Amino acid sequence: MAVIQAPPVARREPLGRRLLGWLTTTDHKKIGILYLVNSLGFLVVAGILALLMRTELARPGTQFLSPHAYNQVFTEHGTLMIFLFIFPTLAGFGNYFVPLQIGALDMAFPRVNALSFWLLPVGGLAILSGFLAKGGAAAAGWTSFAPLSVQGGTGQDLWILGLAIVGTASILGGINFIVTILRMRAPGMTMLRMPPFCWSVLATSLLVVLAAPVLTAGLIMLFADRHLGTVFFDASRGGSALLWQNVFWFFGHPEVYMLILVAWGIVSEILPVFSGKPLYGYRGVVLAFLLITALSFTVWAHHMFATGAVELPFFSVTTEMISIPTGVLFFNWLATLWKGKLRFEPPMLFALGFIAMFLIGGIDGVWMASPAMDFAIHDTYWVVAHIHYVLFGGTMFGIMAGFYYWFPKMSGRFLSRRLGLWQFWIQLIGFNLTFFPMHILGLRGMPRRIADYAPDRGWTGLNTLATLGSYVIGVAMALFFFNLLMSLRKPKDAPADPWGSGNSLEWATSSPPPPHNFDTLPEVRSSRPVYDLRRSRQGLTAGESPA
């Protein structure tokens, strides 16, 4: 709450009243901000856990985290980053901007919206409170493979409970987004005039509604095996250890796309705005989003090649096929830049960084899509490198682009450009120092999730480099938070369209928007209503040049 203040009110209300307002709000914009603040809190926690892990791994030997502590730390790092930072951040942007972009007053179910937010800190704290439990927090990894996860203590139960709550929250949120997007669009805002960001939220919501219940089912089975005497995952009594993996990854792979689709949406918004051009192939991008959504349900077993228990050619070819629509996205982004007039504001830099880094995460995944090659690098640091090129190089750069892009709209204030540039370059360098060497560690056979390694394996130098890189990332993150806090003290001087080249409807209302979102809603006659508005104010019709 300290990070972002309330939108302006006529007279400053007393603190208690304002706090109550935040606690009871059903305004999608305030809920969106609550999502973001909550997510940033968990980012700090999960980020510190990452630094602890990297510090332990810098040199061989156990220096300051025991293996049991290390196992808890990497489990909580993964769980919190995925379920309580990345996903809720994207949901926060979705909450704030989907109703604005489609010209709606609010979400379809404002009170359900508030509920799905408030479940998040509850679930997150349940997971985190494992550190206070006897035997410590969950320590079976964010994937919590059974039967290992049947063994753990109270921390594992808290993990199950917390994740079930967070999962419920995301299902409620997903339904809300789907109904909002399908039923609440302003006149003229046809589906194929919707900004790509809204499409990405719609696709993500479909994934959530279809996949998250499967995780919940798995969590219930796991809990039953732990406490109710069932044997779903106990092979010695007729169950199957592979059942958990099938259930988990049937959720878990669509989950990966839940974590990246919205970042694609954000980048697809930002590139046109700072290139001065429309998105090159709008329909191609939408089609790619939908194809990826569908295909993502057919690839889960590529996480299980090394089990020897899945149909290898099928899951290999579906996995490789996902690269086709993903490639279409890349080509569209590049073609959007082509012959544009590029302005390197911080959102644009992060979006370009996203393309450059996410590409690497796409390419190094191709090795793993081929089962014979996967047998050599699966469960090594290659996978750790891959997932971080996708989720940090991809999603995190996308999230940062989103913060710099929309912060003026949400707060009425610009984030410092200067600090933004510093953050970008430091983050880019730190990120590559940390995660690129992990590819080589993987090829040299360093398995993931080990608390320690022997000094004679040839892994020490690269691990030290990765640890230094992680501290550089820490500096970049500190700059980001410093920038947020400093900017909140600036005057609110952002105009309705702070970048001067917005396309979508959120730029047609004041910064920040009034509680009812729009005083007047511009007519929607294309996928770029604010661009049309700007042109008509200049007395020009589409196609003419203002020169």
Place this chain on the structure above:
Amino acid sequence: MLATRTRRRWLIPIGTAFLCLPMAGCAEQPGTSQAQDVRSLYYVILALAAVVFIGVEGMLLWSIVRYRRRKGDQSEPPQREGSTRMILLFFLIGAVLVGVLFPFGEVTLARVLANPPPVEVINIQASQWQWSAFYPNEGIVTSGKTFVRPLVIEVPVDEPLHVHLVSNDVMHEFFVPAFFFMRNAIPGFPNDFTWTPTRLGTFNGQCAEFCGLGHARMTFVIKVVTEPDFLAWVKVERQTILRIKCPPSSGNKLHITAKNISWNTNCLAVLPGQPISISVTNLDAGIDHNFAIWNGIDTTHQFFATGKFPGVGTRSDTIQGLRPGKYYFQCNVHGPAMAGVFIVGHPKQGGK
């Protein structure tokens, strides 16, 4: 200014990627014929990846340098959108790449999974946190000792080696980096594969599927040796087992303690014809152990077993009806990683 900065930003990933990754200085030399095939596949994918990487990053850099807005230029660039034909082309490019890549992967996969008639067979058992290896044809078994020393497996060079892999508790993964291969050890779901080691030497391996507290230390070593060396090693291993002897306990009262997934002894001896009382202490908190007596390391007939119970705790029991002879005991959860010789016989005969 921006252009030079942007170029510099690529030095790190490009420098590392294109100096180390192509030269395979990153990975070990392949140790099996299957690993050689996988390495070739690595290069095929690398070639395709390089084309995509250079193409996309090159276009990105070009756009950044060439199409940046110049100072004072407020004019609007052409508002061009893509034609359906271009979008189709975008789909086609990816489809062609997949069409080229997939068959290469399948050919290599078929080779890696091929099952030539095995000359040597080993059964690998995984448990928290130790590996054990049975050689059914040679009748020997080897194991490491959890937290103390890793399992050492010797195999002959240039002979197809059939590995039968299973877990006794949670998911594990049998991984030898130089063999470019890993496979899960799964409870209740045995896995089989074949390696043909082509290079003499000692190769490090370790568990790659997170399996709890001792995961990082669940290592093993594969020694690829010549056929005569292998036969000599088998002989020594056999004699080691036969040579184990120990004095019988007084009054046939046995006590055995499990700690760190190891027994405190590898030999128990009693006098024949009298009831035997045994107390088993498990000091491994939260980990199941039991005590069982079998005919031998092939574990075809079980004479006695206590129930499994987690530590910390002690169970006492009575063993009856064992005829004089040499038996084999183990914890059924951890197999040969917790095993020894159980001798019923006259002390002077050494249990024979």
